Amino acid sequence: MDTNRTAKLEFAVQMSCDSCVNAVKGVLEKEPGVQSVHVDLAKEQVLVETALTSLQVQSLIESTGRRAVLKGIGNSESDLGAAVAMVSGAGLVQGVVRFLQLSQDRCLIDGTIDGLMPGAHGLHVHELGDLTQDCMSCGDHFNPFRKPHGAPQDSERHVGDLGNITAGPDGRASFRLEDSQIKVWDVIGRSLVVDSGEDDLGRGNHPLSRITGNSGERLACGIIARSAGLFQNPKQICACDGVTLWEERDRPIAGKGRKVTDAPTANL
Incomplete structure (x- = not known):
């Protein structure tokens, strides 16, 4: 379900003066859905408590002319865990989806996926974090209690049933959901899959309705990995591919164009 x-x-924001601080605070503090803003110029850090999506907050900050990168996500209570899935697939489909455990029985899911056909697309956690055959090796929907497929609000459903996300005319689906069955500690190492069609939520007449929601082919997927909470991400450069924090902001999240340089040809 949608959530308020x-x-x-926590954002890293390129700032160099007090006017930068005032500009960022000014645009955020007047926005409905933003509860508080704290800016640390020395650390180039902006902490926002908000009911907006991370993309909305990032867009507001960048409307001031400063680049921003999300570094961590958390809540006012104890740290119960966070995770992230970098989703990609055939064609231009790619995005980032974050999971934050708000309490023992509530999980916040915040994401943006680009390159989709306009309309509704099924979104599910699958049982396996195996991408050896792209999304086809992710296994079935995560369903530890052997329930039939259903809607997110149903008690009788797969744990991995997250319903539908909706892409606009530009192919972007930006969403912020809250779920009562997903637990971050249960889904780390599994996969998140977005499908080509709309999930019928187990209410259809098709034979696949109570199995997959008859939501079509698996368009894109990504392994759900542990993510940084607040103030847990000191990264300035990614050791795996040599991408700095600010280069990362302007590069694809995966695939061609991600690395600084391709591996050199062997010289024998």
Whole structure:
């Protein structure tokens, strides 16, 4: 279900003066859905408590002319865990989806996926974090209690049933959901899959309705990995591919164009 519950978002923001601070605070503090803003110029850090999506907050900050990168996500209570899936697939489909455990029985899911056909697309956690055959090796929907497929609000459903996300005319689906069955500690190492069609939520007449929601082919997927909470991400450069924090902001999240340089040809 959609949610208005707040979370805290930690951004690295390129700032060099007090006017930068005032500009960022000014655009955020007047926005409905933003509860509080704290800016640390020395650390180039902005902490926002908000009910907006991370993309909305990032867009507001960048409307001031400063680049921003989300570094951590958390809440006002104890740290119960966060995770992230970098989703990609055939063609231009790619995105980032974050999971934040708000309490023992509530999980916040915040994401943006681009390159989709306009309309509704099924979104599910699958049982396996195996991408050896792209999304086809992710296994079935995560369903530890052997329930039939259903809607997110149903008690009788797969744990991995997250319903539908909706892409606009530009192919972007930006969403912020709250779920009662997903637990971050249960889904780390599994996969998140977005499908080509609309999930019928187990209410259709098709034979696949109570199995997959008859939501079509698996368009894109990504392994759900542990993510940084608030103030847990000191990264300035990614050791795996040599991408700095600010280069990362302007590069694809995966695939061609991600690395600084391709591996050199062997010289024998």
